Amino acid sequence: MPPSKPPTKPPLSSLISTHDFAAAFPLAVPAKTVAFVTSAATDSLTCAANKEAYASITLRPRILRDVSGPIALSTTLLAHPVRSPIYAAPTSMGRTVHPEGEREIARGCVAAGVAIVVSTSASFAVREVLDVVGGRVPAFFQLYVDRDRHKSETVLREAVGAGVKGVWVTVDAPVIGKREADERAPLDEVEVTTPMSGAQAVRDAAGGGLGRIMGKYVDASLAWGDVAWLRGCLPRGMPVVLKGIQTAMDAVAAMGAGVEGIVVSNHGGRSLDTSPATILVLLELQRCCPQIFDRMEVFVDGGIMRGTDVFKALCLGAKGVGIGRGTLYGLGYGEEGVKKYIEILNDELETTMRMCGVTSLDELHPGLLNTRAVDHLIPSTVDEEHPFAKWRPSKL
Numbered sequence: 001m002p003p004s005k006p007p008t009k010p011p012l013s014s015l016i017s018t019h020d021f022a023a024a025f026p027l028a029v030p031a032k033t034v035a036f037v038t039s040a041a042t043d044s045l046t047c048a049a050n051k052e053a054y055a056s057i058t059l060r061p062r063i064l065r066d067v068s069g070p071i072a073l074s075t076t077l078l079a080h081p082v083r084s085p086i087y088a089a090p091t092s093m094g095r096t097v098h099p100e101g102e103r104e105i106a107r108g109c110v111a112a113g114v115a116i117v118v119s120t121s122a123s124f125a126v127r128e129v130l131d132v133v134g135g136r137v138p139a140f141f142q143l144y145v146d147r148d149r150h151k152s153e154t155v156l157r158e159a160v161g162a163g164v165k166g167v168w169v170t171v172d173a174p175v176i177g178k179r180e181a182d183e184r185a186p187l188d189e190v191e192v193t194t195p196m197s198g199a200q201a202v203r204d205a206a207g208g209g210l211g212r213i214m215g216k217y218v219d220a221s222l223a224w225g226d227v228a229w230l231r232g233c234l235p236r237g238m239p240v241v242l243k244g245i246q247t248a249m250d251a252v253a254a255m256g257a258g259v260e261g262i263v264v265s266n267h268g269g270r271s272l273d274t275s276p277a278t279i280l281v282l283l284e285l286q287r288c289c290p291q292i293f294d295r296m297e298v299f300v301d302g303g304i305m306r307g308t309d310v311f312k313a314l315c316l317g318a319k320g321v322g323i324g325r326g327t328l329y330g331l332g333y334g335e336e337g338v339k340k341y342i343e344i345l346n347d348e349l350e351t352t353m354r355m356c357g358v359t360s361l362d363e364l365h366p367g368l369l370n371t372r373a374v375d376h377l378i379p380s381t382v383d384e385e386h387p388f389a390k391w392r393p394s395k396l
C-alpha cells in the first residue's frame with residue numbers, strides 16, 4: 001500500500017461556519033501550533049463551559065415586528081466607531097500560525113471594519129501592527145506587566161506613540177495556566193520570538209509549554225494600587241480596561257478604581273480551570289451590580305462560536321465581544337480567513353436579530369433571553385452577606 005497522503009486543508013470557500021474553521025486549523029498549521037492555540041488549563045472544563053453555558057441560555061424570539069429593513073451592527077468601542085461589536089481579542093505569537101502573524105490579523109480586521117487588540121507577546125512590535133492598521137479601525141494594546149516595570153513603561157510609550165486607543169491590562173494571568181497539551185508538544189517545530197517582551201522559546205525542565213515559557217516575564221505582584229501607576233504612564237484621557245474580571249465583586253472594584261472598561265474573561269479557559277463560564281459572569285454582573293454598565297464599557301470573550309452567542313452576550317450588556325482562538329483559526333487562511341470568520345459571525349448575528357424581532361443593537365435587552373436553566377448558578381449579591389464572601393478556610 002502506498003503511504004497515505006496527509007490531508008490538505010479545505011479551500012476557504014468551502015468553510016461556512018466557525019466550526020469548519022476549527023476543524024480545518026490542524027490541517028493548516030504545525031502540530032505544536034495546534035497544541036499551543038487550542039489547549040486550555042488542566043482538564044479544559046472552563047474552556048468547554050464557556051461554550052456550553054451559551055447553549056443553556058435560550059432565546060425568546062418576538063414575532064411580527066417588520067424586520068425587513070437593514071440591520072445596523074455598527075457601534076462604538078470606547079467611543080471609536082466599528083462596523084460590528086465583534087473584535088479580535090489579543091493573542092500572542094501570531095507567527096506560529098502565519099508568517100505575517102498579527103499584521104495579517106490586522107489586515108483581516110481592517111477588511112471587516114472591526115477593532116484589534118495587540119498583545120504584549122505579539123510576534124511583531126506594536127508599531128509594525130499599527131502601520132498595517134493605518135488608523136482605519138481602532139487598535140488597542142494589551143499589556144502584560146513585566147516584572148521589570150521599566151520595560152513595561154517603554155512598551156507603553158511605544159504603544160501610545162504608535163497610536164493605540166486604549167490599554168487593556170490582563171489581570172487573570174498572574175502566572176500562566178497549566179496547559180498540558182502545550183507542555184507535551186515538542187518545542188522544536190516552531191521558531192518564536194516576541195520583540196516587545198524579549199522572551200525566548202527555550203524548553204526547560206517543566207516541558208515545552210510555549211505559553212508558560214514565553215510568559216515568564218509577567219509580574220505576579222500586580223495589585224489594585226498599580227492602576228495608579230499605569231495611569232501615570234499614559235497620557236491623560238487614554239482609556240484603561242481590565243481584562244479578566246470574573247466576579248461581580250471585582251467588577252465593582254474596577255469601577256471604584258475608575259477604569260473605563262472591563263473584559264469579562266477567563267482567558268478562554270487557559271488560566272484557571274473550573275472558573276465560571278464568562279456568559280454566567282456577565283449575568284452575575286446584571287443581577288448583582290447593574291450600575292456598572294452605565295459607568296464602564298463591559299466586554300466579554302470566551303467560547304463564542306455562533307451569532308446566537310454574540311446576541312446573548314450583547315443582550316446581557318456587552319458592548320463588544322472578543323474572539324481569541326477563532327481569529328487564529330481564520331489566520332490559518334490569512335487576511336481573507338480572518339475577514340470571513342468575522343463575517344460569518346456577523347451574518348449569523350443579523351439572522352438572529354431578525355428572528356428575535358430587532359434590527360438594531362440598541363434594541364437588545366435581557367428580556368430576549370431565558371436564563372432559567374442557569375439562574376441557580378449565579379451568585380446573587382456582591383456584599384459580605386454572600387456565603388462565598390464570608391467563607392474562610394477552616395484549617396490553616
Ligand SMILES: Cc1cc2nc3c(=O)[nH]c(=O)nc-3n(C[C@H](O)[C@H](O)[C@H](O)COP(=O)(O)O)c2cc1C
Pocket residue numbers: 036037038050089090091092119120121122142170243265266267268269270301302303304322323324325326328
Ligand atoms: C493562542 C492564544 C494566545 C493568547 N494570548 C493572549 C495574550 O497574549 N494576552 C491576553 O490577554 N490574552 C491572550 N489570550 C486570551 C484571549 O485574549 C481571549 O481571552 C480568549 O482566547 C477568548 O476565548 P476564545 O479563544 O474561546 O475566543 C490568548 C488566547 C489564545 C488562544
Ligand SMILES: CCCCC(=O)C(=O)O
Pocket residue numbers: 092121173176210211212214215267270
Ligand atoms: C506569553 C504568555 C502567554 C500568552 C497567553 O496569554 C496565552 O497563551 O494565553
